[in-house]
Amino acid sequence: MAILLGSPLAAQTSLSIYRDGRVVVRRTLPQALQQGRNTVTVKLDGLDPATLFSPDTAVSVVATTTRAASTVDEALARAIGQTLSFVRAKGDTVRATVLSVTPPQYRLTDGRLLLGSPGEPLFPSELVRTGEEAMVTLEASRGRPRTEVAYVAQGATWEATYQVLLGRGRAWVAGVATVTSQVQVDSAEVQVVAGAVRATRPPRAEKGVFAMPAPMAARAASEEAQEEAVGERHVYTLPGRLTLERGVAVATALFPRTGAEFTREFIARGAFPFQGFYGPGPTGPTTVPVQVWYTLKRPTRSPFGDRPLPAGSVQVYESDSAGRPQLLGEATIDHTPAGSDVRLYTGDAFDVTSEWLQTDWRTEPLQRQPITGAAGPQKLTASYRVTLRNAKADAVTVDVIERHQGEWKVTESSMPAERLSAGEVRFRVPLPAGGSVQLTYTIEAKS
Template identity: 25%
Template sequence: MNFRLLTAAAALSLLLATPAAAVERDLSTEAQRGLTLTVYQNGLALVHDRRWAPLVAGRNTLQIEGLSEQLILGSLRVYSSEEGVGLVARSLRAADLNPSRLLEEMVGRRVLYVTTNPNTGEETTRPARLLSLHGGLVLEIEGRVELNPPGRIALEALPEPNEQALRAKGGLEVTLDSAEARPAELTFGYLTDGMNWQADYVADLAPDGTVDLTAHVTLSNNLRTRFAFADLRLVAGEVSRKSLAPPPMMARGQAESMVAMDTVMAPVETGDRYLYDTGLEITLEPGERKQVALFQLTDIPAERRYSFDGLASLGGPDEIGPVQANLELVFDNPARTDERPLPAGTIRVYEALDEDEGQPVFTGEAGIGHTPVGGEVELSLGRAFDVTAVARRTTFERLGDRAFESGQEIQVTNAKSEPLEVQLIGRFPRGTQILEESLPHEQRTAERLTWTVTVPANGTATLTYRARVQN
């Protein structure tokens, strides 16, 4: 089916050939023939809503129901499957059938004034005329003018002749011109705020040191709009926006659900982002959060990494510690046949303590950024209880106003029953010269040095170094 983008220019040739009177018609979700949701990670979604509309020859005004109440009007695009259909105008109408608007319409008109006897509970209804709402309620009741009288106002009917102007629901109004009477398939494509998705991962760490990584997507519909039987697509990566409205808070008592699936198509790279076509048809209720299985990667080699960041230094007190090591889990996003870029999200790590039996335990969680295939995932899981270190300054000598030498000894203790490699990470001023060291260091950056210390089981290992700083 070939769809044409409808613009005001496309309707110019039709304007002279069509009558001025417009036929008005509601286009509800019952006319829907397809729905696609493309959800981004910054509170944005792209909606493509296809509906059949019976058009008359000439001007047609359609009230489109069931679109997002946070639709961005400037993003709206209307497509048609038919030739000779042109877009004349579009507007968003607010819901104005509310007590304030009704009372404004009734100023100067007859209303009903209802009071309740506090002793008996009996209600009395008297005719009145609404004089003013400015600064309070002013009523004319049985020849007297009452200011803010106790009681309430009732209406016998909606005010005339503006009955059509008051709407119980807001929505999109689209005016089209059609060269002839026909049914046409229209597609309404628009951006909306109020939707989001985030990646959640479960990392199962096996005793052999491998990780099984399961990715889920948590969808959030913060709108009052229901999206039924929608084809779901997800975009991983940031898109530029001129302004970002803060997403509304989730309603209390929001619905939550889970949708499982066997496979998800590999993402398609679009510029600097990835598009996941989930292959799922989902329904999102207003305020609902729904979780969808995205993919699973198995048998990923991983390593535990123990480190002390900042313990190696040039100055400070004569002794620091004992302090516990940082525990990290490190693995690469594998480049293989089932390769997947990892969208930014939260990874929760569970560890099986026994190969034969027992439930895995939760060992920590950490956030990751967008990680390409082959990229490293580094998860900080807190402090290691059995690995500690103490730093002592062994020497300090000032060589002048702009130079000094400093020496340090760091003793690492391993209370585990197996030997460990521990990284000692230090940040030093640019131009620092290591004069002596008991173990070779690795220069990671101009200001970051790392020593890797092998600590025996139930034992200790010591690093010593002396450095010179010349400013």
């Protein structure tokens, strides 16, 4: 029994789209399968034939044979014995019966033979493969009312984008899934999959697919995706059925806008020594940007906290005095499970600055090697002065972070040092509105 499935994406039931461009295609066709062997022809268009299988446990794939798009000679070979129309150089047409392709032999309607092409052949559609095709042999243990197949293809991807609008102590968060396809998809159920999915086989090379800027097609804001955990991944089923056009991005809400508490932090990270390698710093002061971080609180049993968030980009806005949202910065987040806060680095502060100066640096040998007399471990002492300035009309607190490797400690400081980890301490420095504060501290380390 032979079945032609036609366009590969025209009748599919659903797609699962992954961020790396892979697509799991599941299709349920109305054609019935007889018990025993059945032959199905599928146009590839991105299908990896090695991944083809049937989700129906009563059906197994026995063999798959792939064929490339038809050439003129291949189509003529399939037309042997048939009469075709040929377009001649003058623009008129002549009809001839194909007798042989190699060598070329044709019989004209008056019975004469032509040992050469009569012109450009015009083929009926059933003789031409317009794209790659796979001929699939299926074994059905019993008759089936329909044909179910699934396979992995290439040609679509998706990304998550979030918009955060900051208010007075509260933020409003919305999430959007944007799907971009490089193949035509008509009226399909679409799911997007979040999570790191391991791949062991290289993707099939795509023909005629080019990356182009994608126009955007937005969907109604009232529609949102339905999320569920499958294995160690999270799957979001987009509402309704989608038609994806080649190169057109379709955006769908991941969840309705929801509120969340947030905090803002100013962080100045130590400038010396660079990446933990001890040495004398510059002789003059060094300006170090003060980073601006926002933390979105996501407690459990809250609408925002109970949602796992796919990795993506975050745009942070705050409204001006007239209520116009202004973009404060963009950040990226990793896959974030439910109940985990989201930290966003949005850029550097304008009105809060820091200036670092290494005021002292000394080395002292602890001992020499007893046999060779070579230099042994050294004790390093370094002192710093950090000048913090605040030009804002409001008081702020700046977290000064000092990071080093190996064995080290803060021996003295003008403000308390809080040990965050083996390699990091924090000084919390309150800054008055329009004022400045100097922080001094000394560290001791072994090298």
